[in-house]
Amino acid sequence: MAFEKQAVIEDLLSAEGLIHLDNAGAALMPRCVLETQIEHLRLEAALGGYESARQKHAEIEAVYESIARLINCRADEIAIVENATVGWMMAFHAIPFASGDRILTAEAEYASNYLAYLQLVRERGVVVETIPSTADGEVCVESLKSMLDDRVKLISVTHIPTNGGLINPVEEIGAVARANNILYLVDACQSAGQLPLDVETIQCDLLSATGRKFLRGPRGVGFLFVSRRILEDLHPPMIDLFAATWIDAEHYELRPDARRFENWENNYAAKLGFGRAIDYALDIGIDAIAAEVTRLAQKLRSMLAEQSGVTVHDIGKRKCGIVTFSIAGIAATEVESRLRQAGVNVSMSSPSSTLIDASCPNSCVPRYTTISWIRSWSMSRNWLQLSRTRAAIKLARLDILYRYGQHIAHLAGDRFQCIVVDGLHRRQWIDGADLNAAIDLAQNHVTGQHGADFRFHADCLMGHVRIAGAEDAVGIHIDVDFLFHRRLDVDLG
Numbered sequence: 001m002a003f004e005k006q007a008v009i010e011d012l013l014s015a016e017g018l019i020h021l022d023n024a025g026a027a028l029m030p031r032c033v034l035e036t037q038i039e040h041l042r043l044e045a046a047l048g049g050y051e052s053a054r055q056k057h058a059e060i061e062a063v064y065e066s067i068a069r070l071i072n073c074r075a076d077e078i079a080i081v082e083n084a085t086v087g088w089m090m091a092f093h094a095i096p097f098a099s100g101d102r103i104l105t106a107e108a109e110y111a112s113n114y115l116a117y118l119q120l121v122r123e124r125g126v127v128v129e130t131i132p133s134t135a136d137g138e139v140c141v142e143s144l145k146s147m148l149d150d151r152v153k154l155i156s157v158t159h160i161p162t163n164g165g166l167i168n169p170v171e172e173i174g175a176v177a178r179a180n181n182i183l184y185l186v187d188a189c190q191s192a193g194q195l196p197l198d199v200e201t202i203q204c205d206l207l208s209a210t211g212r213k214f215l216r217g218p219r220g221v222g223f224l225f226v227s228r229r230i231l232e233d234l235h236p237p238m239i240d241l242f243a244a245t246w247i248d249a250e251h252y253e254l255r256p257d258a259r260r261f262e263n264w265e266n267n268y269a270a271k272l273g274f275g276r277a278i279d280y281a282l283d284i285g286i287d288a289i290a291a292e293v294t295r296l297a298q299k300l301r302s303m304l305a306e307q308s309g310v311t312v313h314d315i316g317k318r319k320c321g322i323v324t325f326s327i328a329g330i331a332a333t334e335v336e337s338r339l340r341q342a343g344v345n346v347s348m349s350s351p352s353s354t355l356i357d358a359s360c361p362n363s364c365v366p367r368y369t370t371i372s373w374i375r376s377w378s379m380s381r382n383w384l385q386l387s388r389t390r391a392a393i394k395l396a397r398l399d400i401l402y403r404y405g406q407h408i409a410h411l412a413g414d415r416f417q418c419i420v421v422d423g424l425h426r427r428q429w430i431d432g433a434d435l436n437a438a439i440d441l442a443q444n445h446v447t448g449q450h451g452a453d454f455r456f457h458a459d460c461l462m463g464h465v466r467i468a469g470a471e472d473a474v475g476i477h478i479d480v481d482f483l484f485h486r487r488l489d490v491d492l493g
C-alpha cells in the first residue's frame, strides 16, 4: 500500500502546534489506537472486566497474530507482556547459566540489559564481555567470530541502541550464533515499527520489543518472541497459574507455548490498542515507514550539522531514525527544556543509558562522557516540522548560548522579524526574508555586540526571561508558536 502521508497526519491527535520528535521515548498514538482502547475501557465499565475480555476473545487472540505477522513467526511463539524490559528479563533469566558461562554483548548495549548481566556476574559467576565495534560504530562481526569458544552461552545485542542513530547488524550476528549453536537474544525495543524485523532472517532465539515507541502503541505493553526451537528448554523465572497448570501437591506443568512467559492479569485495553497499532503500521508498510524515517532523519542530521556549535553524535554505517546531538556549552537538559518551550518534544539521553559506548576510548567516533545529549525522532508530520525544529534550535542557541538578552521572532506582513532586546532594554528589529534568515541576522547582530557593551545574562523562569543587570528586571514572554501557526497554515494550505 502506498504511504498516505496525509492520512497519517490526519490520524494524529497532538495538541495544536506541537512537534513531537520523541518516538524513541514514547510516540503519539494514531486516532484508531486511542479509540480501540477507549472502546474497551467502556466495555469493561459496562460489562465487567472478565466479561468484556471474554466477549473480545477473538480480537485479543488476533493481537498475537498481528505480532507474528510483524516479525514473521508463529502466534504461539509470542508472549504479550508489560513492556520490553519485562519481556527481555523473562527471557534472560530463563536461561540456565552456570559459573564461567560467557555472555557476549555489544558496546552500545542498553543499561538495563547490562545491569542484568552484572547481576548474574555477581550471583552466578558468569562472565560478560563486549564485542568491539567497527570504526563505524556497529558490532564487529569478525571480532565476534574471534571471541567464540565452548563457554559462550549467549550472544545478546541491542538492535537499535537507545541513542546514537546506530543499527547493529543483527542478521550477520545471527548467522554466527546459529552456525555455532549459541543462544541469541535481540533487544528490538527501538527497531520494532521502525525497521522490518524478520526473526527467520535474524535467526534469533529470543527477541523483545515495546508498544509505545516506533510502533505507536499504548504505554505499558510489549512482547517477547521465543523460538519454538528452544521453548521447551526455557523455564520462566516466575510462573503463575496462567503460565503453568498445578497438577498435584508436587507437580505443575508449564504451558506449551510462549505464553508461559506471561501472567494472568492483563491490561486488555492496552493489549487491544497494541494490536491495532501493529495493524496500522503493517497497513502503511514497514518498508515504507523505514524509508521515510531514514529520509527525514538524514535531513534532520544535515540541518543540525549546518548549525555552528551543534554536534551530531550518530554512529553506524546505516543510521536509523534516532537523531542525537549536543550543543556546545549548553547542558542537554537546558536544550531539551528550551525546545519544549518552543513546542518541540525531544528527550534527553544520558551517557549512563549506554555507558560502555559513551566511554569507549578507542573509537574514531567522537564520544562525550561528560555531557548528556538529546535524541529525537524525525518521522513527523512533514518537512515543515523539521524547519520549525531547526528554527527552534536556532532560537534556543541564540537565547542560551550568547546569554545576552532576549529576542522574539514574529511574522510582520510578508516578512519575518526578530526583536533583539539588550540588557539596557534597547530593542532592535531585525528583518529577514524568512524565519531562518531573520534569526541568522539577529544572531549575527548579537554575536557582533557580544563582549562589547552588553554583558548581561538572562535567567529563564517558566518561559519568561528576566534580564539581570538593569535597574528593573523585565519579563519578556518567549512565544514563537503564533508565528509557526501562521506558517503552518500557509505551508499546509
Ligand SMILES: Cc1ncc(COP(=O)(O)O)c(C=O)c1O
Pocket (backbone or CB within 6 Å): 024, 083, 084, 085, 086, 110, 158, 160, 161, 162, 187, 189, 190, 209, 210, 211, 222
Ligand atoms: C534499547 C532499549 N531497550 C529496552 C528499553 C526498555 O523498554 P521498556 O521501557 O518498554 O521496558 C528501551 C527504552 O528506552 C530501549 O531504548
